[in-house]
Amino acid sequence: MVKQNGKFELEREETRFLDGPRSRLKEFLFTFRVQWSFIRGFRKMHFLGPCVTVFGSARFKDDHPYYKKAVEIGAALSDMGFTVMTGGGPGIMEAANKGAFEAGGISVGCNIVLPREQHPNPYLHTWINIPYFFVRKYLMIKYSYAFVVMPGGIGTLDELFESLTLIQTHMIEDFPVVLFGSEYHKELFAHIELMAEEESISQDDMKLLFVTDSVPELLAHIRKHSIQKFGLVRRAHKPRWWFGEKNHHKSVKTASG
Numbered sequence: 001m002v003k004q005n006g007k008f009e010l011e012r013e014e015t016r017f018l019d020g021p022r023s024r025l026k027e028f029l030f031t032f033r034v035q036w037s038f039i040r041g042f043r044k045m046h047f048l049g050p051c052v053t054v055f056g057s058a059r060f061k062d063d064h065p066y067y068k069k070a071v072e073i074g075a076a077l078s079d080m081g082f083t084v085m086t087g088g089g090p091g092i093m094e095a096a097n098k099g100a101f102e103a104g105g106i107s108v109g110c111n112i113v114l115p116r117e118q119h120p121n122p123y124l125h126t127w128i129n130i131p132y133f134f135v136r137k138y139l140m141i142k143y144s145y146a147f148v149v150m151p152g153g154i155g156t157l158d159e160l161f162e163s164l165t166l167i168q169t170h171m172i173e174d175f176p177v178v179l180f181g182s183e184y185h186k187e188l189f190a191h192i193e194l195m196a197e198e199e200s201i202s203q204d205d206m207k208l209l210f211v212t213d214s215v216p217e218l219l220a221h222i223r224k225h226s227i228q229k230f231g232l233v234r235r236a237h238k239p240r241w242w243f244g245e246k247n248h249h250k251s252v253k254t255a256s257g
Contacts, residue, residue, distance in 0.1 A: 041139045051085040051143045055159045056092025056150030067095045074099025094121035146226045151184040176225040179211045
């Protein structure tokens, strides 16, 4: 990744790993680049406490109804004591970060580095620029105790089904997944119901999704299935000076019921 005119852009080397086999040396060096991306992410996110990740479109402007709802959701999650995490870009991501930021909570972003888009939004206390989608998704899931899926596009669906797959296969705990916007998602939810009817998923898998248009219902669901279920408290991780660590989030509230 290189910085040109104040913006981060991908080098060809960072997209070449999907081109098929390369020399053993190049593949070996690539693993270190990925490892360094993980280490940078762990260092950035270590002191954040319990997060809720909000997924959604990067294309909605600030006058869009779903943008306004995402601001409301970000503020409400912050008031519950959660750190609000997003993909760090514009649209729904910016809106959720804005809600948390203006409510006095902590707002963070895992920003993906793309050739033409996207750049960190202005409502982030801290963020990390990541060149690999799989590293980014790992970090957005690793620190979160609930996932709010707002209307979005292909990337949002990718994040939704990645989360559901990890929960369904018990790779992570059964954290609540809230699909916000019943009208927008009705065809998607109908197809998931079809999968259950055709037994390509189990009827129990339908319980992994909660669909709502109500912010109070969203909060009540997360309170019951995240805070109360997992007994969330903010872990007091102390920064270690010999790692060059600093805790910039000492005043954050504790997640509570």
